[in-house]
């Protein structure tokens with residue numbers, strides 16, 4: 001059976017499902033979900049991410065984490081990565097922090113990954129790099145220790161609900177069966193707006209609001225932990241920071257956009273991250289959000305150019321070209337520099353987060 005056959009079976013038995021349920025099946029269905037069976041990264045895959053483009057990315061993040069760890073007293077701590085892809089970022093971060101006195105001995109590393117394919121790649125890549133590496137499918141209960149976490153292009157993969165403003169009021173976007181195929185449909189109108197009007201401003205017909213309850217819940221848990229036990233988090237993703245109306249859901253297959261319902265289980269489906277909502281959730285949990293700032297700003301302030309110059313000084317002309325092109329992709333406003341944003345979370349006692 002394919003995922004489409006499974007979804008059609010569900011729709012016939014139960015009627016239309018909301019878009020968030022569809023997205024969850026498409027990405028995370030245990031048998032057919034996109035992240036369950038594919039390595040989506042790289043030239044052969046569907047998309048490429050910052051750590052796959054340049055080692056500088058993971059190195060600077062590693063240095064940022066070690067710095068935050070030192071600033072909070074160099075205690076025993078958990079270092080967690082959400083959605084670690086091929087393990088490249090963690091590998092670069094660990095290599096870059098080897099010389100930070102006591103850091104590797106103090107950390108217990110937790111990799112949160114649902115994909116067996118990617119977990120195997122992470123294990124192979126990180127083998128022998130650290131004695132305390134653990135994998136888990138969800139965040140679960142955390143030990144009472146400071147938590148340092150990193151999430152690069154993780155939150156965009158969580159299912160969103162979409163609300164559409166119509167003449168009759170706010171409706172939810174649903175997925176239904178139409179002539180044997182998957183099709184969008186709207187629910188009956190709701191009595192109330194999905195968020196308070198102070199958050200969505202004036203609306204007109206056709207406006208869309210996206211909510212990602214799973215992302216807000218995860219941030220709440222992690223931020224509450226950081227507020228209580230210390231630590232820090234970095235969330236990096238494409239997204240927006242103002243109140244926003246718009247449908248940001250997109251599907252990508254082999255580096256090209258495709259219609260969202262066309263290839264469930266085969267195409268990557270993502271939504272832009274609402275950084276305002278994540279920052280609010282962190283604040284409600286008692287922690288301090290910093291930013292979001294653009295990826296370019298964050299990397300520049302963290303010393304990206306200096307690091308590139310140092311790498312170039314030991315490199316062949318060909319390698320130098322690769323290093324500088326990679327850095328340009330991460331920093332350029334036309335590429336990842338401005339679309340990607342960075343949000344940091346710290347305990348309230350830490351007034352300043354490095355780079356923000």
Ligand code: SAH
Pocket residue numbers: 027028035041049050051052082083084085086089112113114115118137138151152153154157158
């Ligand atoms: N951070 C990596 C990979 C980004 S792709 C990089 O920058 O290269 C998204 C990652 O999140 C993949 O590792 C995917 O398997 C994982 N993932 C997606 N949904 C998840 C979920 N609900 N729980 C845990 N991991 C998930």
